[in-house]
Amino acid sequence: MFYFGVDYYPEHWPEERWSYDADLMAEAGFNIARLGEFAWSRFEPSEGNYDFGWLDRAIEILSDREIRIVLGTPTASAPPWVMAKSPEMFRMLPNGSRVPYGHRREYCPNNPTYIDLSKRIVSALAEHYAERLEITGWQIDNEFGDRCYCPICAAAFHAWLRDRYGTLPILNQVWGTAFWSHEYTDWNQIPTPLADANPHNPGLALDFKRFASDSYVAFQKMQIDILRGKCPGHLITHNFMGFKYPKLDYFDLARDLDFVSWDNYLRMQWTINDGVDSRAAALGHDTMRGLKGRNFWVMEQQSGGGGWECVSVSPRPGEIRLWTYQAIAHGADGIIYFRWRTNRFGAEQYWHGVLDHHGIPGHRYEEIKRIGKEIRNLGETLVGARIESDVALLLSYDSRFSFQVQQGNPDFDYGEHFQDVYSGFAQQNISVDVVQPLDDLDKYRLVIAPALHVVSDAVAENLKRFVQGCGVLVFSARCGVKDVANAVVDRQLPGVLSEMCGTVVEEYDSLPTGVENELEVDHGIPIEGAIAAKYWCDVLKTDQARVVARYTRNYYAGKPAITLNNFGDGKVVYLGTFGEEATYASIAPWLMSLAGVETGINTSRAIEVGVRIKNDKRFLFILNHGAKDEVIKLDKQYHDLLTDIKPITGDIHVAPLDVKILIEIA
Ligand code: GLA
Numbered sequence: 207m208f209y210f211g212v213d214y215y216p217e218h219w220p221e222e223r224w225s226y227d228a229d230l231m232a233e234a235g236f237n238i239a240r241l242g243e244f245a246w247s248r249f250e251p252s253e254g255n256y257d258f259g260w261l262d263r264a265i266e267i268l269s270d271r272e273i274r275i276v277l278g279t280p281t282a283s284a285p286p287w288v289m290a291k292s293p294e295m296f297r298m299l300p301n302g303s304r305v306p307y308g309h310r311r312e313y314c315p316n317n318p319t320y321i322d323l324s325k326r327i328v329s330a331l332a333e334h335y336a337e338r339l340e341i342t343g344w345q346i347d348n349e350f351g352d353r354c355y356c357p358i359c360a361a362a363f364h365a366w367l368r369d370r371y372g373t374l375p376i377l378n379q380v381w382g383t384a385f386w387s388h389e390y391t392d393w394n395q396i397p398t399p400l401a402d403a404n405p406h407n408p409g410l411a412l413d414f415k416r417f418a419s420d421s422y423v424a425f426q427k428m429q430i431d432i433l434r435g436k437c438p439g440h441l442i443t444h445n446f447m448g449f450k451y452p453k454l455d456y457f458d459l460a461r462d463l464d465f466v467s468w469d470n471y472l473r474m475q476w477t478i479n480d481g482v483d484s485r486a487a488a489l490g491h492d493t494m495r496g497l498k499g500r501n502f503w504v505m506e507q508q509s510g511g512g513g514w515e516c517v518s519v520s521p522r523p524g525e526i527r528l529w530t531y532q533a534i535a536h537g538a539d540g541i542i543y544f545r546w547r548t549n550r551f552g553a554e555q556y557w558h559g560v561l562d563h564h565g566i567p568g569h570r571y572e573e574i575k576r577i578g579k580e581i582r583n584l585g586e587t588l589v590g591a592r593i594e595s596d597v598a599l600l601l602s603y604d605s606r607f608s609f610q611v612q613q614g615n616p617d618f619d620y621g622e623h624f625q626d627v628y629s630g631f632a633q634q635n636i637s638v639d640v641v642q643p644l645d646d647l648d649k650y651r652l653v654i655a656p657a658l659h660v661v662s663d664a665v666a667e668n669l670k671r672f673v674q675g676c677g678v679l680v681f682s683a684r685c686g687v688k689d690v691a692n693a694v695v696d697r698q699l700p701g702v703l704s705e706m707c708g709t710v711v712e713e714y715d716s717l718p719t720g721v722e723n724e725l726e727v728d729h730g731i732p733i734e735g736a737i738a739a740k741y742w743c744d745v746l747k748t749d750q751a752r753v754v755a756r757y758t759r760n761y762y763a764g765k766p767a768i769t770l771n772n773f774g775d776g777k778v779v780y781l782g783t784f785g786e787e788a789t790y791a792s793i794a795p796w797l798m799s800l801a802g803v804e805t806g807i808n809t810s811r812a813i814e815v816g817v818r819i820k821n822d823k824r825f826l827f828i829l830n831h832g833a834k835d836e837v838i839k840l841d842k843q844y845h846d847l848l849t850d851i852k853p854i855t856g857d858i859h860v861a862p863l864d865v866k867i868l869i870e871i872a
């Protein structure tokens with residue numbers, strides 16, 4: 207079933223309105239609603255006194271209209287009586303102060319009292335709804351994140367470290383605590399990295415980020431265990447925050463879930479000229495698909511202007527539909543809009559939903575109703591259709607966390623670099639997977655490892671295996687710098703990757719803000735356009751690899767910046783610097799030709815092309831994110847599934863913000 211629905215908070219509205227709302231939802235084509243996510247105070251008004259009657263009534267009204275339910279566990283926002291139990295439940299910020307009551311996500315995920323109260327409310331909900339067939343599944347909590355630095359977390363960190371290292375001498379050795387006499391003789395001496403503007407030991411700092419991530423994985427697992435035990439027939443998910451959210455290892459968080467869902471807000475700008483970066487959303491979708499290597503849902507799809515104190519630009523007519531199909535093009539099997547009706551109260555008074563405060567359907571409702579009609583025809587055809595990619599990007603949370611400890615260059619950002627590389631490949635209109643460095647890479651021809659900073663021996667072996675088996679592997683600068691304890695390796699960079707790169711970093715230069723180098727591509731290498739070198743220059747030295755490009759400025763002008771090495775049956779490219787989206791768009795066709803990957807349809811940047819495959823049928827999505835009519839050249843005959851026109855062939859027009867879903871006619 208393709209799920210199409212809305213995030214709904216009946217507890218915010220008079221009960222007399224519920225049936226009317228449900229009628230409108232059914233008319234829009236919704237077959238699912240997410241409920242209950244922040245309703246702890248209504249579920250358990252005082253300790254141990256549960257009231258699910260109101261939710262039962264809301265569910266009944268919805269299921270009378272064949273709208274199924276995702277239930278949220280309410281632990282992201284606790285009522286005052288819960289938080290009044292102990293001041294220790296409040297999360298501690300890196301500056302040592304506690305989060306005050308009054309927003310949400312105030313809790314420390316390791317606090318035993320909070321864990322106990324969470325267990326109880328989740329168990330009560332699970333028992334009450336276990337047998338209910340209207341429930342498709344559960345969303346646990348809401349958008350996990352936010353590290354806690356409190357003493358309880360410090361103790362849990364010590365246990366985590368003991369588990370990881372076993373003994374203090376080993377910990378002291380891998381963290382290199384001889385530096386500044388930090389040699390620990392008792393686990394309790396190890397601090398949490400509270401901020402006093404001075405950096406901590408990078409080994410400790412990275413491990414604390416891993417530990418903080420694991421804390422939420424464990425908090426989530428506690429809830430999953432309860433739900434699996436009591437409601438074995440229900441699916442379980444969590445709403446992630448896309449590629450951009452950097453504080454949790456999302457691969458770990460996804461592991462115990464049945465499927466991943468995420469919250470997709472594209473138009474959070476305050477001026478219309480800022481525009482929407484469709485490629486940021488595309489990377490979000492591909493990352494979410496990559497977390498479990500399977501299709502996902504959008505649990506919150508923006509359906510109105512967002513904002514707390516200020517209101518962002520409202521989605522332009524057509525954008526909600528375009529974003530919906532963009533998600534589907536990237537593998538979404540469920541789309542849920544945030545939220546039904548804009549609330550009159552609370553911090554999100556101005557976070558607009560499908561309906562405005564007044565509750566009268568307007569053009570956003572009509573647009574969604576149109577999508578609903580289209581999905582009614584197409585949803586079942588598309589659901590489960592997979593994405594096939596020859597190209598993968600390696601997302602390493604170890605590296606991402608390590609760069610949070612030490613950026614290296616003040617203008618460098620791992621997430622932005624990753625996005626630039628991704629966007630350069632997106633220009634080729636091919637599908638890209640986002641996977642972990644330890645995943646099985648055999649099914650790919652081309653793998654790109656942007657700034658793979660922290661490299662374990664196991665990762666190095668996995669990459670070697672991939673290349674020896676005919677793969678083409680691409681590194682950018684700052685790869686292989688750190689071991690898993692976040693210590694700099696004791697050999698020439700890129701450390702354990704040097705052998706396969708056939709090149710070493712002789713020295714490096716961190717560029718001042720605004721200063722760039724430029725590369726000159728060697729004869730015979732088919733890369734078009736100038737290549738900028740930003741933030742960082744690895745000066746390479748090789749007598750084995752072929753030099754692809756050299757620096758043109760500075761005292762290392764003429765020295766290699768990009769090299770290409772044959773290794774086993776494959777090839778390894780080392781890009782010794784960082785570029786921008788345009789840089790990677792220039793280099794991508796060459797890398798793809800090295801790997802024998804075909805480019806997709808050639809289009810302007812405004813156009814995005816996606817392919818989903820089911821039963822040997824290829825569904826071609828053509829999305830126009832721009833403000834101009836675009837002409838696309840089709841080389842085969844197609845059936846246009848949205849208009850039901852066939853055959854279409856040759857030049858087709860795609861209007862601004864419009865989408866085509868085409869299937870080849872055999
Ligand atoms: C997030 C949350 C929602 C809501 C929206 C809008 O994605 O999951 O509860 O707060 O943002 O702010």
Ligand code: ZN
Pocket residue numbers: 297298314315316317354355356357358359360
């Ligand atoms: Zn804590």
